[in-house]
Amino acid sequence: MKNHHKPVKIIRRGGLAKLTGCNLETIRYYETIGVMPEPPRSSKNYRVYDDSHVTRLRFIMRSRELGFTLEEVRDLLALVDGGAQTCGEVQVLANTHLTSIRTKIADLKRIEHVLTSTVAQCTGDDVPECPVIDALTEVA
Amino acid sequence: MKNHHKPVKIIRRGGLAKLTGCNLETIRYYETIGVMPEPPRSSKNYRVYDDSHVTRLRFIMRSRELGFTLEEVRDLLALVDGGAQTCGEVQVLANTHLTSIRTKIADLKRIEHVLTSTVAQCTGDDVPECPVIDALTEVA
DNA sequence: CTTGAGCCTGTACCAACTACAGACACTAGG
DNA sequence: CCTAGTGTCTGTAGTTGGTACAGGCTCAAG
Known part of the structure; x- marks a missing residue:
């Protein structure tokens, strides 16, 4: 006791x-x-x-x-809670999420590339002319 | 006329x-x-x-x-509006932003790596055992 | 006996939008 | 002349994923 x-x-x-x-x-x-x-x-x-x-x-x-959204977390938990979750179902959720992460990485890399190459043209001096401003102003 | x-x-x-x-x-x-x-x-x-x-x-x-935040946009516009913007000032803002983008890329890549290697261990079958669930459950 | 910590609730705030309700304004068609 | 449709105006609410604070209660220690 x-x-x-x-x-x-x-x-x-x-x-x-x-x-x-x-x-x-x-x-x-x-x-x-x-x-x-x-x-x-x-x-x-x-x-x-x-x-x-x-x-x-x-x-x-x-x-x-x-990086799972709370909505995705809800789905994962529903599978776990249901007790009948299968590896296959979880894999689908994970792969969907993975795809969105890869998309985000690609987007950010594109941005990084544009910015890096633009900033590289900057003189960095006390002059008003600036490639970054030009890039943001141009009609694209 | x-x-x-x-x-x-x-x-x-x-x-x-x-x-x-x-x-x-x-x-x-x-x-x-x-x-x-x-x-x-x-x-x-x-x-x-x-x-x-x-x-x-x-x-x-x-x-x-x-990817500039609206706060950063405000700063950029203030420089442009001021008329006295210098390439150097703009460059500082751009580089700060670039750093945060590179951090985000690194974070997402780490996530992508973890998820990819975990999902790779999935059988994808109709079985309850799942490496993804295990990875999310483990004490880390 | 009082003070502080911890907990409770509801609510407001952040980014960066997006959308909707209800009220006017204007134009074209019948 | 009336009406329908479109465009504009304002204020406000909803989104995601939290975070924070106010005001009130309880409890333990000093």
């Missing part, structure tokens, strides 16, 4: 924030948009979390770090 | 939108945030634009296409 009056360290919102590194308010935000479940409440109406919430929040954060 | 009762085709908001490809509402937005000037109004309170507005809006749009 152990743990009679110190069963488990209870996790409240601040605790979950510290455990995960997530911002305190963001946790509540994730709850309101439905990617985090509404946790049970203590007698004083405090949110009470457990390990499953820690895991889920970390999943969300890691997904976000990899 | 020509153009006696057809002086110049007047440009209203819709006209400016068509000339530039800019969204109608965005033009008003740019005015409220101060990157586009308040144009004169007709007797019926319609905004009346001229070539200078077309040029300026195109400058803004081109800057946005190159």
